[in-house]
Amino acid sequence: MAGGTILLVEDEKNLRKLIKTYLEREMINVMEAADGREALELWDTDKYDLVILDVMLPEYDGWTVCKRIRRDSYVPIIMLTARGEEEDKLFGFDLGVDDYVTKPFSVKELVARVKALLKRSNHQLLTEVIEVGDLKIDKKMHQAFLDGKPIDLTPKEYDLLLVFLHNQNQALTREIILDNVWGYDYYGDLRTVDTHVKRLMKKLKRMGKQIITVRGLGYRFEVTN
Ligand code: CA
Secondary structure (H helix, E strand, O other), rough: OOOOOEOOOOOOOHOOOOOOOHHHOOOOOOEEEEHHHHHHHHHOOOOOEEEEEEOOOOOHHHHHHHHHHHHHOOOOOOEEEEEEEOOHHHHHHHOOOOOEEEEOOOHHHHHHHHHHHHHHHHHHHHHHEEEEOOOOEEOOOOEEOOOOOEEOOHHHHHHHHHHHOOOOOOOOEEEHHHHHHHHOOOOOOHHHHHHHHHHHHHHHHHHHHHHEEOOOEEEEEOOOO
């Protein structure tokens, strides 16, 4: 059973209802929005495990909604694009979109991708050891290792590393990082993030090069393989 609650944003009513029916068969709750404004209203009032977002929407388009969501969350996002919008994908990856489905698509395939993403994010939350290359983080021990040797990180640097490892290859805004490491109620400067990222990169040595600056947005922990 997949479980979870999804925000489904699609203005074509028939398609929306069809997707909803398929998802509900998997025991997934679906909240529907028919335009960008409604999507953001729902986003602000509830918590979701995943967002399915059409690009072409009335009111605000999918990119605007995506940007706004990424300001305060790294919830998995699947974009529904039309043929010919493929060039936009690069832009979308910078915004931290997790997956794309090009219309027309099979709803079964979309559901399969939803389930895979939900499973991945659950797994990442539950798993106790994360390994990326020569970098290892043991959550039970609250300790990071490089080449098997403990890295001396402050609690904030450790939390920051964890946010990067949980969100590999996703662009994270400074706001998201700040919220996730320092908490929503932290009243601070976004430059705090830059200072800590710089320090973390230094401590991670060669692995630190995998933290890439995303211009005008924030950072991305890049993992290739
Ligand atoms: Ca549409």
